[in-house]
Amino acid sequence: MKKSDLRKKYLEKRKSLSEIEIFQQSEDILKKFIEYFRPLPQQKVHIFIPIHQFKEINTRLFTDYFFSRNISVFVPKIIDTKLISVEIFKDTEFAVNQWGIYEPLTNEDSGITDFDFVITPLLYCDSLGNRIGYGKGFYDAFFEHISEESKKIGVNYFNPDENIDDVREEDIPLDYLVTPTDVLSFFNKGLE
Structure with a gap:
């Protein structure tokens, strides 16, 4: 299926999720992440x-966990x-940018490239680790500049059920996908 069709399909599927479902599934994704990766x-x-209007995974649960574990x-x-x-940090101040996304007030780039984990937003990820975001390409460009050892991990409410037909050469696949029920690895270019 083409990216544009999958993007539309999964935006619609997300719209049907209630706030309670988002919170519960986000908790389940965090538990799967902790069990598998043991940060x-x-x-x-x-x-x-998370972008609230797009009903993204509640990653505030993740950041609270990370802060509590140093x-x-x-x-x-x-x-x-x-x-x-x-x-x-716990006391970092945020503001809403022109796209409705919360960002820290500071513009200081950490310069860090050797992350242990890069938890990545997406609308859909197929069984080969190809992801569909919002079409801006920010993460593909970001992935080019981080350590090869950094684990690129997508988080999503939905498991893959069809492949993306129009993957571009500059698209960089994920290493893992974490859903409420599974952790999938793409190192063998297929599901484990």
Whole structure:
């Protein structure tokens, strides 16, 4: 199926989710992430701030967990047309940008590239790790500049059920997908 069709389909599927379902499934995704990856103190995690209107995974549950375990947390911020990584703390101040996304007030890029985990937003991920975001390409460009050792992990409410037909050469696949019921690895270019 083409990206545009899958994007439309999964935006619609998300619209049907209630606030309770979003919270519960986000909790389940966090539990699966912790069980599988076992994050440790002093590790570094890059994670997105959810866009409420798009009913994204509630990653605030993740950041609270990371802060409580002395895990360093970094979030994306768009400066001009580039995604930078800003370190945040419990007391970091945020503001809403022109796209309705919460971002830290500071524009200071951490310069970190050796994240242990990069938890990535998406609308859909297929069985080969190809992801569909919102079509801006920020994460593909970001992935080009991080360590090859960094685990690129998508989080989604839905498991893959069809492949993306129009993957481009510049699209960088994920290493893993975490859903409320599964953790899928794409190292063998298929589901484990």
